[in-house]
Amino acid sequence: MRITAAVLENAGGPFTLQQIDLADPGPDEVLVRVHSVGICATDLEFANFFPTPAVLGHEGSGVVEQVGDRVTGVSPGDHVAMSFTSCGDCPLCRGGNPAYCRRFDAVNFTGRRPDGSTALSRDGQPVNGHFLGQSSFASHVVAPARAVVPISKEVDLGVVGPFGCGFGTGAGAVLNVLRPEVGSSLVVFGAGAVGVAAILAARVAGCAVVAAVDVNAGKLDTARLLGATHGVNSTDGDPRELLTAIAPHGFDVAIDTTGREDVLRLAVESLGPLGRCGVVGIGPSEQMSFEWRSVLNGRSITGIIGGSSLPQVFLPKLLDLHAAGNFPVDRLITRFPFAQINEAVAALRSGEVGKAVLTL
Numbered sequence: 001m002r003i004t005a006a007v008l009e010n011a012g013g014p015f016t017l018q019q020i021d022l023a024d025p026g027p028d029e030v031l032v033r034v035h036s037v038g039i040c041a042t043d044l045e046f047a048n049f050f051p052t053p054a055v056l057g058h059e060g061s062g063v064v065e066q067v068g069d070r071v072t073g074v075s076p077g078d079h080v081a082m083s084f085t086s087c088g089d090c091p092l093c094r095g096g097n098p099a100y101c102r103r104f105d106a107v108n109f110t111g112r113r114p115d116g117s118t119a120l121s122r123d124g125q126p127v128n129g130h131f132l133g134q135s136s137f138a139s140h141v142v143a144p145a146r147a148v149v150p151i152s153k154e155v156d157l158g159v160v161g162p163f164g165c166g167f168g169t170g171a172g173a174v175l176n177v178l179r180p181e182v183g184s185s186l187v188v189f190g191a192g193a194v195g196v197a198a199i200l201a202a203r204v205a206g207c208a209v210v211a212a213v214d215v216n217a218g219k220l221d222t223a224r225l226l227g228a229t230h231g232v233n234s235t236d237g238d239p240r241e242l243l244t245a246i247a248p249h250g251f252d253v254a255i256d257t258t259g260r261e262d263v264l265r266l267a268v269e270s271l272g273p274l275g276r277c278g279v280v281g282i283g284p285s286e287q288m289s290f291e292w293r294s295v296l297n298g299r300s301i302t303g304i305i306g307g308s309s310l311p312q313v314f315l316p317k318l319l320d321l322h323a324a325g326n327f328p329v330d331r332l333i334t335r336f337p338f339a340q341i342n343e344a345v346a347a348l349r350s351g352e353v354g355k356a357v358l359t360l
């Protein structure tokens, strides 16, 4: 079928809207008509080196139109959120940890299915896709059934896309991995969509102190509005001193969403004894360094992919929290028409918007 997709022609962008071809779903795949799709920092990062021409996008939501012969549990007409995919066969997938699938990169980041084929083409030539199980910067997606999560038809499809990545990543780091105790202290570095999702989850978990650190005053205002007890603008002084004033004995939990070496160091060094630092950001730094003494006293550092979630279990729970008013992410979202994808990317890069969602 002919679809409309935002094609990345050259590394670094921009995206151009084009008519391209999409093959029928394979036996283990589904065809989804995309309703809306969030733009995530990972799209912008991969746009710099993903093999082109390509279609990116991995925070899609929509309606299932067709399912392959072997697909069970999803039917045409179902509303779905889309998430990352996984092989389903390795010990980590079988153990309920698909975010750490042994073939995670092969099935999510090569631009092709594991057999080397792609559902996308233009003038008979292959177009790379299958990005994080989706490539949802498009009117339609052929996705592995493993990558879609059926959701209630009551839920606004315009909100759920980012639950599959950004919101699920931040909330999952807190609720699935770090699991702070009631009354504990938590600090989040970077108050973007992932960071604010972590802050909302920290409130759900009953943290008494929830600090947000950023350089953007507007983002800190949003973080405070949504539940951060403290907003720390690291341009206002020595961030170490500002954090010590909030948690004199160090934080129980720290989360880095920035992937910047200096921030990662600050996150680790802001911990108290037995403190745990979750690293969720993909950022500009290749390395992280800190004084070895800073991990004594039982401190630990954990890398977390996709909120360590089993999307089919975790996303419905998170959507239930949202429906009950306990995970109010709507305020973070700014909607753009699909045709304005490049404007949305610019607004995201400048920090003007927290989470850009394209509406198809």
Ligand SMILES: [Zn+2]
Pocket (backbone or CB within 6 Å): 086, 087, 088, 089, 090, 091, 092, 093, 094, 098, 100, 101, 102, 103, 104
């Ligand atoms: Zn696997």
Ligand SMILES: [Zn+2]
Pocket (backbone or CB within 6 Å): 040, 041, 042, 043, 058, 165, 166
């Ligand atoms: Zn993402």
